[in-house]
Amino acid sequence: MRLSRSLSITSLNGLPLWEEESLPVQDLLLFEVSWEVTNKVGGIYTVIQTKAKITVDEWGENYIMMGPYYEHNFKTQVEKCEPPNQAIKAAMDSLINNGCQVHFGRWLIEGSPYVILFDIGSAAWNLDRWKGDLWNACSIGLPYHDREANDSLIFGSLVAWFFKELTDQLQDKPNVVAHFHEWQAGTGLVLSRSRKIPMATIFTTHATLLGRYLCAGNADFYNNLDKFNIDQEAGERQIYHRYCLERAAVHCAHVFTTVSQITAVEANHMLHRQPDVVTPNGLNVRKFSAMHEFQNLHSMNKGKIQEFVRGHFYGHLDFNLEKTLFFFIAGRYEFSNKGADLFLESLSRLNYLLRVHKSDVTVVVFFIMPAKTNNFNVESLKGQAVRKQLWDTAQSVKEKFGKKLYESLLRGEIPDMSKILDRDDFTIMKRAIYATQRHSLPPVTTHNMLDDSADPILSNIRRIGLFNARNDRVKIVFHPEFLSSTSPLLPMDYEEFVRGCHLGVFPSYYEPWGYTPGECTVMGIPSVTTNLSGFGCFMEEHVSEPSEYGIYIVDRRFRSADESCNQLTQFMFSFCQKSRRQRIIQRNRTERLSDLLDWRYLGRFYMYARHLALSRSFPGKFKMDHLNIAPTQGFRYPRPASVPPSPSASLHSTPHHSDEEDDDTYDEEEEAERDRQNIKAPFTLGAEPEGKSNQPLENGN
Amino acid sequence: MVLVYDEVRLVDVLDSGDAAHLAMMKRPDLGVTFTKLHCWTLTEYSKCVFMDADTLMSYLRGKSSLPHQIPAGLIASTLVCSSSVPPTRPMGNFSPPAQRMAALMASGDQGVLNSFFSNWATADISKHLPFIYNLSSIAIYTYLPAFKQYGHDAKVVHFLGKLKPWDYSYDTTSKTLKGQSQDSSDMHPNFMLQWWELFFSSVLPLMKEEYGDQPFHSGCTESDIHADVAQMHISHHPPPPQLSSQERKQKWEQGQADYMGMDSFENIEKKLDSFLK
Numbered sequence: 001m002r003l004s005r006s007l008s009i010t011s012l013n014g015l016p017l018w019e020e021e022s023l024p025v026q027d028l029l030l031f032e033v034s035w036e037v038t039n040k041v042g043g044i045y046t047v048i049q050t051k052a053k054i055t056v057d058e059w060g061e062n063y064i065m066m067g068p069y070y071e072h073n074f075k076t077q078v079e080k081c082e083p084p085n086q087a088i089k090a091a092m093d094s095l096i097n098n099g100c101q102v103h104f105g106r107w108l109i110e111g112s113p114y115v116i117l118f119d120i121g122s123a124a125w126n127l128d129r130w131k132g133d134l135w136n137a138c139s140i141g142l143p144y145h146d147r148e149a150n151d152s153l154i155f156g157s158l159v160a161w162f163f164k165e166l167t168d169q170l171q172d173k174p175n176v177v178a179h180f181h182e183w184q185a186g187t188g189l190v191l192s193r194s195r196k197i198p199m200a201t202i203f204t205t206h207a208t209l210l211g212r213y214l215c216a217g218n219a220d221f222y223n224n225l226d227k228f229n230i231d232q233e234a235g236e237r238q239i240y241h242r243y244c245l246e247r248a249a250v251h252c253a254h255v256f257t258t259v260s261q262i263t264a265v266e267a268n269h270m271l272h273r274q275p276d277v278v279t280p281n282g283l284n285v286r287k288f289s290a291m292h293e294f295q296n297l298h299s300m301n302k303g304k305i306q307e308f309v310r311g312h313f314y315g316h317l318d319f320n321l322e323k324t325l326f327f328f329i330a331g332r333y334e335f336s337n338k339g340a341d342l343f344l345e346s347l348s349r350l351n352y353l354l355r356v357h358k359s360d361v362t363v364v365v366f367f368i369m370p371a372k373t374n375n376f377n378v379e380s381l382k383g384q385a386v387r388k389q390l391w392d393t394a395q396s397v398k399e400k401f402g403k404k405l406y407e408s409l410l411r412g413e414i415p416d417m418s419k420i421l422d423r424d425d426f427t428i429m430k431r432a433i434y435a436t437q438r439h440s441l442p443p444v445t446t447h448n449m450l451d452d453s454a455d456p457i458l459s460n461i462r463r464i465g466l467f468n469a470r471n472d473r474v475k476i477v478f479h480p481e482f483l484s485s486t487s488p489l490l491p492m493d494y495e496e497f498v499r500g501c502h503l504g505v506f507p508s509y510y511e512p513w514g515y516t517p518g519e520c521t522v523m524g525i526p527s528v529t530t531n532l533s534g535f536g537c538f539m540e541e542h543v544s545e546p547s548e549y550g551i552y553i554v555d556r557r558f559r560s561a562d563e564s565c566n567q568l569t570q571f572m573f574s575f576c577q578k579s580r581r582q583r584i585i586q587r588n589r590t591e592r593l594s595d596l597l598d599w600r601y602l603g604r605f606y607m608y609a610r611h612l613a614l615s616r617s618f619p620g621k622f623k624m625d626h627l628n629i630a631p632t633q634g635f636r637y638p639r640p641a642s643v644p645p646s647p648s649a650s651l652h653s654t655p656h657h658s659d660e661e662d663d664d665t666y667d668e669e670e671e672a673e674r675d676r677q678n679i680k681a682p683f684t685l686g687a688e689p690e691g692k693s694n695q696p697l698e699n700g701n
Numbered sequence: 702m703v704l705v706y707d708e709v710r711l712v713d714v715l716d717s718g719d720a721a722h723l724a725m726m727k728r729p730d731l732g733v734t735f736t737k738l739h740c741w742t743l744t745e746y747s748k749c750v751f752m753d754a755d756t757l758m759s760y761l762r763g764k765s766s767l768p769h770q771i772p773a774g775l776i777a778s779t780l781v782c783s784s785s786v787p788p789t790r791p792m793g794n795f796s797p798p799a800q801r802m803a804a805l806m807a808s809g810d811q812g813v814l815n816s817f818f819s820n821w822a823t824a825d826i827s828k829h830l831p832f833i834y835n836l837s838s839i840a841i842y843t844y845l846p847a848f849k850q851y852g853h854d855a856k857v858v859h860f861l862g863k864l865k866p867w868d869y870s871y872d873t874t875s876k877t878l879k880g881q882s883q884d885s886s887d888m889h890p891n892f893m894l895q896w897w898e899l900f901f902s903s904v905l906p907l908m909k910e911e912y913g914d915q916p917f918h919s920g921c922t923e924s925d926i927h928a929d930v931a932q933m934h935i936s937h938h939p940p941p942p943q944l945s946s947q948e949r950k951q952k953w954e955q956g957q958a959d960y961m962g963m964d965s966f967e968n969i970e971k972k973l974d975s976f977l978k
Contacts, residue, residue, distance in 0.1 A: 131954075135946075139964070139972045141945065141953025194976050235960035247966055249963050 002354055016319060022611055025122070027174045030055070030063045032612065033159055035152070035184035036069025037079050037115060038107055043207055043281075043515060044181055047441050050284045053111035055602045062174070064088070066162075068155055069103050069117035078105040078115060091165035092116065097125070110284065118158040120151050130157040134187070137194040140244045145576060148184070149242055156187025163188075163197050175200070175618060177610050183242060186249025193252040200388045200613035203253035207263065207512040208270040209243055209443040210234055215337055215510035222532065225269040239306060247271055255613040257605075260534025261541070263512040277609045280538055281513045282602035285522050285594045294499070294524045294591055295584065301492065301500030302326070308490045309364055311387030312380060312446075312477065315438030325576060326501040330494070331516055332369035333480075333635075335456040339507030339530065340367070342561070344457070346507075346568040347474050348464035353573050354473035361576045364475045366501070367457060367496075371480035373447035380489055386435055393432040393473040395424050442468045445478040446489055460487055499523050502583065503575055507554050507568055517551075524591030526550030528571055529563075542596055544678045547571075550590030585666045592675060 032055070036045040048065065055063050061084055075081075083089045083104045098202035101119035106112045130153055135141055142149045167176055176199040180189045184696045189201050212232055215221045219228075250256050257279040258264045264275045288294065306321050331338050347365060354361060401420060408415040444461055445452075448621045452458050457478055461467070468475045485493045498504065502528040504520040514535035517527040529536035531553055539551045546553055554573040556564045578586070595601060614622035944952070949963065958964040 131950075135950045135953075137972075137976070139949075139969050141950045141958065143956040144954055144958070190973075194973075196976065231960050232964050235958070238956060240958050240960045241966075244966060244969055247972055250976060251970060298877065 011659055021153050022607065023614070025059045027616075028169075028614075029174050029176050030059050031066055031163075031176065031178040033066040033178060033185045033188055034181035034394075035068060035197070036181070037065045038073045039067055039070060043513070044623070045506075046515060047111050047206070048181065050282065051599050051603065052107070052109055052113045054599045055606075056111035056113050056616075058607070061085075064114040064116055064326075065107065066116045066159060066213075067117070068151070070120040074103060074105070074117060078103075078117070079108055080105040081292065083114070083116075087166055087169045088116075089494050090169055091162050093624070094165045095158065096163060099125075102158075102162075116162070118155060118162075120154050120239070121125040123154050123158055123622065124277050126157065127154060128156065133157065133191070133599065137191060138239060138244075138248055140248065146241065149245070152184045152245070153185050156189075156191055157183070159185075159188035160191035160195065160197070163199060164195060167197050167199060172198075175510070175614065175621070176515075177613060178202070179204065179606075180249065183209065183246035183249060186245055189247070190248045190252050198617070200255075200610070200617040201253045202255045202257065202613045203249045204257045204259070205246070205250070205267060205271070206281075208266055209239060209246055209265075210270045212510060213237055213239070214336070216334065218336065221510070223266075225265070228269070228273075253613075254616040255609050257609050259513045261537040262532055262534055266512075276612060277605055279605040279609060280534065280602050281515065281518070282599035283515075283518060283522055284596050284651050285418050287594075291349060292588065293651055294505070295587060297499045298524070298587065300301075301496045302502075304496070304498075305500045306385070306493055307387070313442045313468070313475070314383050314386045314390075315436050316442055316468070316470060320360065323360055324362045324364060325503065326366065327363050327505055327572070328366040328368060328497070328501050329502045329505050330366075330498075331506070333369040333371050333429060334510075337510040338369075339509055340369070340457060340458065342507045342509075342568060343463060343505055344564055346565050346572065346660065347476070348466060348567040349565065350572050351454060351474040353473055353569065354576065355471065359473060359576065360397040362473055362475065363572075363576065364477060365505075366497075367476070367478040367480075368483060368497075369457070369478075370481060370482055372450040373480050374450055375448060376446060376489055377443060377448045379440070379443045384443070384489060387608075389435065390432055395427055397421070397428060397484045399526075400425065411493045439459070442475070444476045445470060445480065447480050449480060495519075495523070498525055501525060503527065503572070505568075505572070506533065507556070507564075509556060518597050519550065521590055522594040522597055524587045524594075526552070526575070526586055526590050528554060528568065529553040530554045532599060538596075539593075542679055543593070544680070548586070548589060549593055549678075550586050551593070581624065588666060589671070592671065593679070596679070 016626065027164050032048060034044055034048055035041065037048060040043070052065075081093065088104075092104065095102050095118075099122070101122040103119070104116045105115055105117075107115045127150060134153060142153060144150075163176065163178065170176070178189070178192070178199055179202040180186055183205075186203060189203055192199065194199065210228075210230055210434045211221070214228065214233065230243070231240070234240045250267075250273050254608060256267075256273050257277045258275045259279060259281055261278060264278055268274050281656065305326055306324075309321065309324070310317065327655050329338070329340060329343055331376070335341055347363075350363070354363070404420055405415055444467060445458065449455055449458065461476060461478070466472055466474060466476050478492070483490060483492055483494050485491050485495050485496070490497070492500070499521055504516065504517060504525055506517050506527060506529050508514065508530055509528075509532055511533035514529060514533045517529045517533070517535045520527040527550065529539070529551065531537060531540060536551075536553045539546050540553055543549055552575075554564055554568050554571065559567070611622070612624060615624040944963075949959075952958060953964070960966075
């Protein structure tokens, strides 16, 4: 039951709202071009869809998104309408009159932005001519077999053609700003620039083509960044043309951005351009009107997971569910990029530590990574059936017992306890218990995996020997399918599941941003990330004691694999040692970070990028006046001169530096003060060049 | 050799005494391979990795725990090893009965090892080195698709067959191989060149020191400097036949862009800069 956010409840009072209206949006048109507008393929869809609202709030009718037209998407996600702007209509018409279909409408998402969708199929007859155009303009050719690249060329050619028509009509006012996402949209940028169309261009890469390939290929990526011959690497992997399109777009854009500091480092070497701005990915954070409602949801959903565990581990339920923690990892099945390899090794060490310390804590670890399966395995389904049967048995015995008790009380007698359960009841109960006999161990996976001997997760589980034995304090459940609320096994959708868990673990080796840990944080669930993940870098910059706020950052960049593994093990072990009260307080702190991930804060980086692009493309008209950009500081309230910058003696800035009793208290005012000291926005907006320290802006106070 | 290695141990050349049998297989050199079995006597070490004389280790990519680049067994009489590369524990004496039994095996040491460690293939999969650690350079001997996929990851390259890298001669200026013409079933020149580059940069200087003034056959040749200086400056590589723009475009469309040459991104960037100004 969610209500829209009420402004009075802000966790982070310290972050300044972006007050300046720096751009004259009424004299501008903003276009955002991506292959994933109304067309979900990957994560970029989530980025642009969640960002739409604040962009529309700023730009109103002057914001239009552009993407490919697919009939199914159009019917389900778009409401057709006429373009309100005459120039746009005329530009669309000139394409339509030349045989290419173009559609206009409102995308039915929050913000309801306008969209222009280009029908690739209808324009495909131009492909040869446009291939020639591309070749003549930049000496890049496209192989016949790469459908996606050819589609991208058609899309880009249509977009560039549209912009030519549009700017021809508009002349100098309003000016056009166009923001292109990823190489699939980048062709439009390159062609537009080659025709010297007067517009400001921004290109954002969410991950580099080569980066992902090289990491997945087990290269010691981050330590050899400057040693790769990137032309050769791309050529050998048959993606040279895509790589050229990506690099061309990066080269031609007025402003180049990436989604995190770590991706900026990657882009510098893989694309040979240092990003001008880092534009992190945000979310639309919805706050509840009841302040700690999310804690209740945690409790409720945890109960559902416990029900699943009761069934899955029937016959082996010799551990206390009240002292059981639920950890999970989720995402695409990229074994080393997502850090599943490190996680498994770490879990085996954690198991050892817990056993050696004779801990009574049990950890059940869920792996939610879709793989090829042949439906649920019988053991898992049987487990849930047995559990249900036990519940029904208990209920029916309870009914009988309850009736007898009632009758007896009505007669005014206390029943004879030795006779209240008769022999039949005992037989039923004994039979039920007999059904819970189980000679095999609870399975480590919930499905029948295809090709399970080659599966990396299963192979590693075999290697480390964690098979849910009674003595193991770490139990594993590999669920190789997306969660669904209609599943017979675990009827929860992803969000409910995350809320019910205690800790999300994402020790990624390659993660340009990381929506998974971000979503956890927004729901108040602590998570483990790395300093190779965009999200991890972001948190490192913004929060001075991230562990206290439930963000554990494993160092995978400057340490060996073994050391990183030990660090991860240590994080998990210390988490296991927290009391329930301490976990509750930590979740409160984690949830306070959600404002940092809201588009309301992160949108400013996009605004800066647009302003910068305009100042570079129309230098006479738009100036980049640094004084106009609000200083990116975390302090709304100026500190009185007498108070020293370091934390005052009576108030610990680190919540952890306190005795046992302090940890058990949670005071809203104190927390807000700690937030102001611990959470800051970095001074620089752009990407930091490697090796240099932060330079504050001149007017930073 | 002592300069490069920490310990050098001479080994008696064992002979299987079965020259007739082996000669029939046209591989008389296999008799010498029994010498490899002596490696099991290296009991003062806890782990050994056997590298054939004709293997090349490259650790250009990947987190390698093996030692750095050395062309193992560069000089003919060094360590020999089994034709598959198992890291094993040395075991002490190899008894004479085993040797006699071995003499009966036509396939040289491979046969002995296989029968001795007959459960090796199945017992513990972790004892097998992954494919990339034992990559044979001859196409027919390898599983070519795997080579294509993992080739760039190769950590050890094993030059099987009669023609070894040192059978060719190496031209140091143009960095090409010369010598017997290669038949089509033959090695990948990439790895050959790598072997030679390494030999030239790391080993040859040491050999030169050793030999001092005595001339020796190094296998390297330098092009005649005097005659071709002018030409050398103009074109380091012989220029490919000039393709028309249309032809180059077609090459791209067949997925054969010349990414190391004409179509390198540097050139594309220049084209882009021409309209960005």
